Amino acid sequence: MSSGSGAATSSAQVPAPAPGDAPLLSVDDLHMWFPITSGLILERHVGDVRAVDGVSFDIRRGETLGLVGESGCGKSTTGRAILRLYHPTGGSVMFDGVDLTKLEGEPLRRMRRRMQMIFQDPYASLNPRMTVGGIVGEPLAVHGIGSHAERRERVAELLDVVGLNPNFLNRYPHEFSGGQRQRIGVARALAVNPDLIIADEPISALDVSIQAQIINLLEKLQDEFHLTYLFIAHDLSVVRHVSDRIAVMYLGRIVEMVGSRELYERPLHPYSVALLSAVPIPDPEVEKHRRRIILTGDVPSPASPPSGCHFHTRCWLRERLGNPERCVAEDPVLRPLSSGHQVACHFAEEVDGSAEQVLQVTGRAAAPSATAPVVPTPPSAAAPSAAAPPPRPRGRG
Numbered sequence: 001m002s003s004g005s006g007a008a009t010s011s012a013q014v015p016a017p018a019p020g021d022a023p024l025l026s027v028d029d030l031h032m033w034f035p036i037t038s039g040l041i042l043e044r045h046v047g048d049v050r051a052v053d054g055v056s057f058d059i060r061r062g063e064t065l066g067l068v069g070e071s072g073c074g075k076s077t078t079g080r081a082i083l084r085l086y087h088p089t090g091g092s093v094m095f096d097g098v099d100l101t102k103l104e105g106e107p108l109r110r111m112r113r114r115m116q117m118i119f120q121d122p123y124a125s126l127n128p129r130m131t132v133g134g135i136v137g138e139p140l141a142v143h144g145i146g147s148h149a150e151r152r153e154r155v156a157e158l159l160d161v162v163g164l165n166p167n168f169l170n171r172y173p174h175e176f177s178g179g180q181r182q183r184i185g186v187a188r189a190l191a192v193n194p195d196l197i198i199a200d201e202p203i204s205a206l207d208v209s210i211q212a213q214i215i216n217l218l219e220k221l222q223d224e225f226h227l228t229y230l231f232i233a234h235d236l237s238v239v240r241h242v243s244d245r246i247a248v249m250y251l252g253r254i255v256e257m258v259g260s261r262e263l264y265e266r267p268l269h270p271y272s273v274a275l276l277s278a279v280p281i282p283d284p285e286v287e288k289h290r291r292r293i294i295l296t297g298d299v300p301s302p303a304s305p306p307s308g309c310h311f312h313t314r315c316w317l318r319e320r321l322g323n324p325e326r327c328v329a330e331d332p333v334l335r336p337l338s339s340g341h342q343v344a345c346h347f348a349e350e351v352d353g354s355a356e357q358v359l360q361v362t363g364r365a366a367a368p369s370a371t372a373p374v375v376p377t378p379p380s381a382a383a384p385s386a387a388a389p390p391p392r393p394r395g396r397g
């Protein structure tokens with residue numbers, strides 16, 4: 001699959017989608033701010049947690065967009081706001097031409113049937129008091145689909161599809177392993193034949209030996225049912241293998257969005273370069289020369305994000321450039337640097353070909369920057385990741 005669909009904000013400079021390639025989901029300037037109040041009797045609005053602060057992206061039918069970033073950057077909130085589990089405080093979410101932010105009641109319920117979520121924790125996300133038949137069949141019951149007997153038949157079919165024994169219908173979640181539970185979660189998500197699945201860190205709670213199985217299952221199902229995925233992860237090594245494109249998120253905003261392969265071959269945002277430096281390359285020769293970029297300082301609070309570029313308090317590039325005032329004063333927009341490659345950094349051109357970028361991408365023994373704080377990649381991280389499944393045969397990144 002080709003990459004190239006861009007955020008609505010800069011669609012004029014990104015190649016137009018091919019005919020019939022219209023996005024299934026189009027998120028434009030999405031905001032999800034949670035109010036902070038103070039006072040017991042007279043509650044006053046004293047601020048907001050800006051969990052999602054102006055996010056825009058498209059996902060075409062059948063495409064997988066990986067959404068990646070550190071803990072707390074707003075990934076899950078983005079997913080929940082899209083599915084209208086939260087009511088966004090701003091922006092639009094066009095799903096198959098309908099703005100979900102404007103829907104309520106029955107029309108919203110009907111659209112929800114076409115979008116499902118797979119949750120991170122297969123232990124907490126399945127009701128321990130319900131049988132597998134009840135859990136997987138619940139969305140069918142909620143949407144009034146089929147008779148009781150038809151629903152049981154469909155559940156057995158779904159269990160088979162996700163690689164579980166259809167006779168497990170009457171068992172309870174505690175009788176299953178983590179990987180099997182996540183398969184139950186996948187079967188539940190598939191029950192109502194959705195178009196879009198938001199998979200929120202679907203493998204991070206699983207043993208590494210099981211992670212690849214679930215990834216392979218999701219890929220098989222995508223091919224079989226022509227599913228569209230928003231795949232959320234905090235680990236770049238996981239999203240690489242499943243995503244057509246990747247959006248890198250930092251403190252409520254997308255800072256880089258590009259085809260999966262290009263992100264690994266030519267990251268252009270200093271934050272992406274730092275994230276990439278933590279991903280081992282399964283080649284001992286290359287890995288020997290790589291150095292991890294350690295970001296200084298804590299992740300700022302989304303209740304009081306830094307002015308200008310949200311990343312300026314931790315940016316190695318800014319430091320190297322002599323701390324330009326522009327980073328503090330001016331908010332960088334997500335701008336296209338090449339076809340389908342968008343970056344929110346005033347100085348992204350400086351990243352291209354820099355020692356840090358070259359070192360992370362090729363492992364070539366470029367001299368580490370005098371100012372970028374680097375440490376050797378720990379030996380454990382230098383080993384090929386067992387979590388990383390083999391690359392997709394269909395030419396993904």
Ligand SMILES: Nc1ncnc2c1ncn2[C@@H]1O[C@H](COP(=O)(O)OP(=O)(O)OP(=O)(O)O)[C@@H](O)[C@H]1O
Pocket residue numbers: 034049050051069070071072073074075076077078234302
């Ligand atoms: N209901 C809520 N009320 C107030 N703040 C919230 C709420 N939900 C999330 N937040 C805050 O919004 C920010 C983003 O949270 P979110 O769960 O989206 O992050 P995340 O990227 O999914 O992190 P993780 O990788 O840890 O799952 C965090 O600072 C979080 O504390």
Ligand code: SF4
Pocket residue numbers: 270271309310311312313315316317318327332344345346347348
């Ligand atoms: S705009 Fe400045 S602070 Fe932000 S990523 Fe670019 S160089 Fe760093």
Ligand SMILES: [Mg+2]
Pocket residue numbers: 075076077200
């Ligand atoms: Mg999350």
